[in-house]
Amino acid sequence: MGIASIIEGDEIPLMLFLRGGESNLYPQAVIRDAAGAVVDTVNLTHQADGIYINAGAAVLMPATPLVSVHFKVYAEATYTTESLRYSPAVDTFARLLDAIKAKTDQMNFTVPDHLDVNMRYHNDLEEYGSGTPGDPWRGYP
DSSP, X not given: OOEEEEETTSBOOOEEEOTTOOSSOEEEEEEEETTSOEEEEEEOEEEETTEEEOOSSXXXXXXSSEXXXXXXXXXXXXXXXXXXXXXXXEEEEEEXXXXXXXXXXXXXXXXXXXXXXXXXXXTTEEOOSOSBTTBOOOOOO
């Protein structure tokens, strides 16, 4: 499934789609930290067309490098008998540090996937010229 990035303190998105569209099952999400310790357990609520979400209190990204969300689907409301129709699934979320996000949010991408760079120094020596037709790059002093 891959790893999604999430900022510490933001809500962990807990959503499960059951391909059969059933609305009469009981999915549960168990959130674990990087060491495998249980952070929280959430019973998901049917929203529509086999989509189950966390309709209760938000589960926030803790101060841990990553969390995994283990989804199991149960056949009854006591959450003891797993549904034989659906295999367990896992989503993984890595903590995105605010300091890194603040810096990367300042980067400019005029062309998608190409970082705009304004180079004024090379090996600690100032470059001469602005790189325009009237003032081309002229190397070092």
